[in-house]
Amino acid sequence: MTYRGPGERALPMLLVAMPAVSQQWALDELRDPRFTYHLASTGREALRDLYRYRPDLLVLGMYLRDPGPWDVLRRVREMTEDLRVMVIDRDYREAVAVRALASGADDYLWATMSRPFGKAQVLARLRRARPVAPAAQLIEDGRLSLDVVTHEASVAGTFLPLTPLEFDVLEILARNPGQVLTPVQLLDRVWKNPAEGSPAKVRYVVLRLRRAFEKATGSPAPIETVRGVGYRYRPPQQQ
Template identity: 60%
Template structure:
């Protein structure tokens, strides 16, 4: 079975990225044909990490038999990249040690090959519900320079496409939705991390730095995100930023 096409540009359906080694097929992949979401299949750890940037999926199903690099290194890099992306680890058979290691390493769920029929897909659907596209009146945020499309999770600034990780996207969206307002690290943790503020607020500093770098690489201009020392961060619309 071929995976559904999964491009980033113009995507409206939630996208599932499945990482499965070619010699370790997962039987329930046959259940993934569904009009409510699309999926893309990667066969190696390298391809998985590449496709996380290319497609910005809403959910990752990571097979424990992927190589180059292996699943634990992929999971570590995924969590370095984003604490928000939902990750489900998939194995040929249930193994308690692997399941505990996966959950301790940042996975949200564990799937295995001989699960009861339909259960794997039901769990996937439960995780994807939060990624259902929003209604058209609420899907765009624009200020004359910045354009954020929530349905496709695309960002453009000054007509330049800005590729962002899922966390960077949510961080920019929350800042831009409260343009001009100084937001504390605690507020950003609660909203951009979607209520999963694990650890201290120091992580926000590094996330904002990565967001700025992503914007500046794409646009060649200074990112319109200001640091208010001792208080937090604010997004200043570019026109005001340049004034």
């Protein structure tokens, strides 16, 4: 459901993504006749609604689930650097604040802070915000089709069964057709904790991707290895 302030439709729009039990608090704190509000109670809803409503500011609760806030923040930053993201926590936690800002959030607020200060932060961000056009929900090139919200993939009209990790690697490659991505770049963009990853893990996922392509189509996969550098996806027009 979309919430609007009293009177005429307010702009810009805030997408408030947090568990349903916390949403009323957020509305009480942020409600303003100059804003339009849309609520999402799960991470999946938030990612879907980013495409559907193209909000000007994402208010991201730290207790969001399915997926959690760190996954949502990572995927948002993979899609766009322009969308303003404001993280809200229950209490101030320095380690969480540092991680959120390092992961791409623009601000970190908490429920017990001064209400006027929190509202002023929102207004300051929105003054610099502009309508955002997120990356397309569907990635299609005449052969490959990826729905980045539902995590469904097909190749030449045939369903491609992939694990979440395999899908994420394929998505990054498909968003950069013809570009060679190193294992380090893939680790940084896909793995939750790149420090725990290794080039061997990337090789293994790419191997599984190739097998999935070949099983679905009976033809070699369009994912090439550039020896000593990394991997690239070849769209139909480059083959």
